[in-house]
Amino acid sequence: MPRPQGFAYEQHDATAAVVITHHGRPVTTLRGPRADRFLQEVRAGDAQLVMARWTGNYKRGNERAARAHPRNRGAR
Template sequence: MAKPFGFVHTERADGTVVITHRGRTAGTLRGDRAAAFLAEVTAGDAQLVMARWTGAYRFGNERAARNHPRNR
């Protein structure tokens, strides 16, 4: 599985965290979830953490598999 890339997170003055992927907003976190996210990002691989928190952690052949005749 390819490693995720292209994620950037920005912390706003009000404590909100905005996660973008290739320039588009992928998620917005507030309150306790934002604090937990920031703690996890500093402790691990930031790209992987952001992909997991936004639900964009599956990269690969999902689209090709969906269009396969046996899966129709």
């Protein structure tokens, strides 16, 4: 699986918000305790992986199993 890339974040002190961007486009905005928890995680680990996880922009490994689910069989 390729390593996530292209993520960045901006911390806005005036509003206590964190904006996560992907290739320059805003993906999500975190405020309050969620922003604090995100900043702790991003400083402690691989920033790109943390941002990919927080935005939901990463493969979860269940795509093949989901394709075989009865609900999704006719959607091809």
